Amino acid sequence: MRAAQIHACGEPPVVAERPAPVPGPGEVLVEVLAAPITPLDLLCATGTSYFGTPPTPYVPGVQGVGTTGGRTVWFPTTAGMAPGDGSMAELAAVRESELVELPPGADPVAVAALGLSAVAAHQALGRRGGLEAGEQVIVLGAGGTVGQAAVQLARLAGARRVVAAARSATARERAARAGADAVVPLDTDDVGELAARFSAVLDGPADLVLDPLFGVPAAAAARVLRPGGRLVNLGGSASETSPIDSSTLRGRSLSLLGYTNNELTPGRRAAAITEIAEHSAHGRLSVVHETIALDDAGSAWRRQAVGAPSGRIVLSVR
Ligand SMILES: NC(=O)c1ccc[n+]([C@@H]2O[C@H](COP(=O)([O-])OP(=O)(O)OC[C@H]3O[C@@H](n4cnc5c(N)ncnc54)[C@H](OP(=O)(O)O)[C@@H]3O)[C@@H](O)[C@H]2O)c1
Numbered sequence: 668m669r670a671a672q673i674h675a676c677g678e679p680p681v682v683a684e685r686p687a688p689v690p691g692p693g694e695v696l697v698e699v700l701a702a703p704i705t706p707l708d709l710l711c712a713t714g715t716s717y718f719g720t721p722p723t724p725y726v727p728g729v730q731g732v733g734t735t736g737g738r739t740v741w742f743p744t745t746a747g748m749a750p751g752d753g754s755m756a757e758l759a760a761v762r763e764s765e766l767v768e769l770p771p772g773a774d775p776v777a778v779a780a781l782g783l784s785a786v787a788a789h790q791a792l793g794r795r796g797g798l799e800a801g802e803q804v805i806v807l808g809a810g811g812t813v814g815q816a817a818v819q820l821a822r823l824a825g826a827r828r829v830v831a832a833a834r835s836a837t838a839r840e841r842a843a844r845a846g847a848d849a850v851v852p853l854d855t856d857d858v859g860e861l862a863a864r865f866s867a868v869l870d871g872p873a874d875l876v877l878d879p880l881f882g883v884p885a886a887a888a889a890r891v892l893r894p895g896g897r898l899v900n901l902g903g904s905a906s907e908t909s910p911i912d913s914s915t916l917r918g919r920s921l922s923l924l925g926y927t928n929n930e931l932t933p934g935r936r937a938a939a940i941t942e943i944a945e946h947s948a949h950g951r952l953s954v955v956h957e958t959i960a961l962d963d964a965g966s967a968w969r970r971q972a973v974g975a976p977s978g979r980i981v982l983s984v985r
Contacts, residue, residue, distance in 0.1 A: 670756030671964035671982070672724040673747075676714025679968040680727055680755065682961060688752060688760040695763045697733040697742055699984040701779035702754035703956075704964075704971045705729065705812075706902075711747025718748040728754030730782045732775040733984075740766040741778055741940050755964055757984055765933050767940045772948035778940075780956035780979040781816060781947060783928055786939045787901050788817035791926040792824065792877055794935075796899045800825030802874035805865060805888045808904055809847060810838020812979045813879045815954045816943075818845035821877070823951060828870050832861075832884055837977070841955055853884050858910060861887030872896065882906030886915075894919040901926040958983045 668687045671680035690696050708727045714720040730743050731754030742761040746753025753759065769778060792798045804821045808814040809831030821829045831847035833839045839850045849868035855861055865873070865888060872893035878885045882905035889898050889911050898921065916923060928936070946952035955978030959967045967980045 668757040670726050673712050674724045679965045687758050690760040694760045695735050697735045697759045697761050699731050699733040700775040702728045702731040702982045703779050704980045721747045726752035726756045732779045739769045767937045769944045773944040776981050778944050779981045784812040785816035785943045788813050789939045791899045791901050795926045796875045801827050803828045805830045805873050805876045807832050807884045808879040809833045809842035812954045815845045817877045818847050819952050856883050858886045862890040865891040880905035881909045885909045886911045897922040899924045
C-alpha cells in the first residue's frame with residue numbers, strides 16, 4: 668500500500684510503498700479516504716512533544732475517515748503519541764471500539780477537516796466552558812480550524828453574541844464567514860488597546876472566552892469578562908505564556924480553565940464526532956480546507972509547518 672512515513676523526527680513524511688498493516692486483537696482494517704494534517708501531527712513528529720520521541724519510521728495521522736465492513740467511519744489513532752501507525756496511508760489498523768459511524772450525507776473530507784479540532788471546540792465551549800444559551804462568547808484565533816468551528820458551535824448552542832478575533836485579514840474573513848457578529852484584529856501587543864477593541868464590539872461584559880492562542884489576546888479577553896466569567900485555553904498558538912494580570916483574575920473571580928482532547932473518554936469523543944458530523948451533513952458546520960493527494964503529503968506537510976496553507980489540509984487517499 669501507499670503510505671506517508673516519518674523517517675526522522677523533524678523531517679516531513681516521505682510517501683512510498685510499504686506492507687499493509689496487520690490488525691491486532693480488537694482491531695479492524697480501515698480503507699482510508701481522508702486524513703487531515705493537524706498541528707498535533709506536526710508536534711508529535713518533531714520528537715520534542717510531551718508524548719516523547721516516537722520510534723521511526725512511522726505513519727503519521729492521529730485521525731481519519733475511511734470505510735470498513737460497508738460503513739463509513741471516523742477513526743482516531745495514537746500515531747506519534749505511542750508506537751504504531753496512523754491515518755496517512757491507504758490502510759490503517761484501528762481499534763473497532765473506537766470507530767464512529769458517520770451519518771448519511773456526511774462528506775468524508777469535510778468531516779476529516781473538522782475532526783478533533785471541532786471536537787476540542789465543542790467540548791471546550793460546552794463541557795468545560797459551560798456555555799449556556801443567551802451568553803456572549805469571544806472566540807480567539809477564529810480563522811483557525813478550532814476557531815471557525817467554535818464560532819459556529821457557539822451559535823448552534825444559542826450564544827446571543829459571538830465576537831471573534833484573528834490575526835491575518837484572511838483569518839478575519841473566515842471568522843466573519845463562520846458567522847461572528849464582529850471581528851477584532853489581533854495586530855497589537857498592547858493588552859489595554861485590545862481589551863478596548865473587544866469592549867467596543869461587545870454588548871456588555873463577555874461570559875466565556877474560547878482561547879486557542881494564549882499570550883496577549885488571552886490577557887486582553889480576560890479583561891472584558893464579567894464577574895465569574897470563564898476563559899478556556901486549549902492551545903498556545905500565539906504564546907506559551909500570557910500576561911494575564913492578577914487584579915483581573917481575582918478582582919472578578921474569573922475561572923481560568925484548560926482543556927485537552929487527551930482527557931476525553933472514547934464515548935464522549937464518539938458522541939462529539941457524531942454531533943459534529945450531523946451538523947456537517949446538514950450544512951450547519953464547516954471549516955475552510957484544501958484537499959491534497961496522499962502522494963503530495965511531503966510538500967503539504969512543509970506548508971503546514973510554516974503556517975502557509977489556506978485552511979486545514981486534508982489528504983485524499985483514494
Ligand atoms: N487542547 C486540545 O485538545 C486541542 C485540540 C485541537 C487543537 N488544539 C490547539 O489549538 C490551536 C489551534 O488549532 P487549529 O487546529 O485551529 O490550528 P490551525 O487551523 O492551524 O489555526 C491556527 C490559527 O492560529 C493563528 N495564529 C497563529 N499564531 C498566532 C499569533 N501569534 N497570534 C494570533 N493568531 C495566531 C493562525 O492565524 P492566521 O490564520 O492569522 O495565521 C491560525 O488561524 C493549536 O495550538 C492546536 O495545537 C488543541
